[in-house]
Amino acid sequence: xxxxxxxxxxxxxxxxxxxxxxxxxxxxxxxxxxxxxxxxxxxxxxxxxxxxxxxxxxxxxxxxxxxxxxxxxxxxxxxxxxxxxxxxxxxxxxxxxxxxxxxxxxx
Amino acid sequence: xxxxxxxxxxxxxxxxxxxxxxxxxxxxxxxxxxxxxxxxxxxxxxxxxxxxxxxxxxxxxxxxxxxxxxxxxxxxxxxxxxxxxxxxxxxxxxxxxxxxxxxxxxxxxxxxxx
Numbered sequence: 001x002x003x004x005x006x007x008x009x010x011x012x013x014x015x016x017x018x019x020x021x022x023x024x025x026x027x028x029x030x031x032x033x034x035x036x037x038x039x040x041x042x043x044x045x046x047x048x049x050x051x052x053x054x055x056x057x058x059x060x061x062x063x064x065x066x067x068x069x070x071x072x073x074x075x076x077x078x079x080x081x082x083x084x085x086x087x088x089x090x091x092x093x094x095x096x097x098x099x100x101x102x103x104x105x106x107x
Numbered sequence: 108x109x110x111x112x113x114x115x116x117x118x119x120x121x122x123x124x125x126x127x128x129x130x131x132x133x134x135x136x137x138x139x140x141x142x143x144x145x146x147x148x149x150x151x152x153x154x155x156x157x158x159x160x161x162x163x164x165x166x167x168x169x170x171x172x173x174x175x176x177x178x179x180x181x182x183x184x185x186x187x188x189x190x191x192x193x194x195x196x197x198x199x200x201x202x203x204x205x206x207x208x209x210x211x212x213x214x215x216x217x218x219x220x221x
Contacts, residue, residue: 044210
């Protein structure tokens with residue numbers, strides 16, 4: 001599975017959009033991009049995934065570049081409850097987690 | 108409600124005393140997996156199962172056993188726990204192992220081995 005690179009931490013103001021970047025330059029054609037988040041020590045929560053096209057659901061939007069070498073998770077209106085560690089994962093079969101990005105939403 | 112259920116949530120035991128952490132899912136998922144999470148090391152896969160009676164090692168299988176006799180259950184067995192197995196454990200399941208199937212996680216089991 002391809003490796004991913006994410007910033008260690010980010011801050012975002014409450015009510016603003018949070019844009020979390022992820023690099024996956026070695027991604028292969030059949031690997032999906034997944035985003036999860038983990039709040040405190042709870043189980044990782046699935047957010048969204050995509051293969052080539054941009055995706056949107058009730059939680060977030062996923063923007064994948066045309067060459068698929070990077071992606072951005074967008075939380076359109078961040079709240080304090082969105083403070084968490086966000087993981088970007090590239091997956092064919094098994095899911096391997098990196099260190100993720102610690103997002104802090106500030107009032 | 109669709110969910111992955113782990114039990115117990117918290118467990119304190121002593122070295123060498125066999126224990127089992129149960130995991131059950133009600134979504135008819137074929138694929139199930141166990142992870143452990145340690146500070147500074149992140150989430151690491153212990154074992155996974157692609158279907159009934161099909162299991163395989165993940166990245167850190169030493170000291171653990173699993174079984175998959177029924178589709179819904181995937182228990183994690185520590186035959187002789189040691190302090191280095193003190194960790195936060197998560198069970199997860201997905202429709203299949205394939206890339207397009209999101210993995211759904213349980214709420215975790217915090218194990219302390221003294």
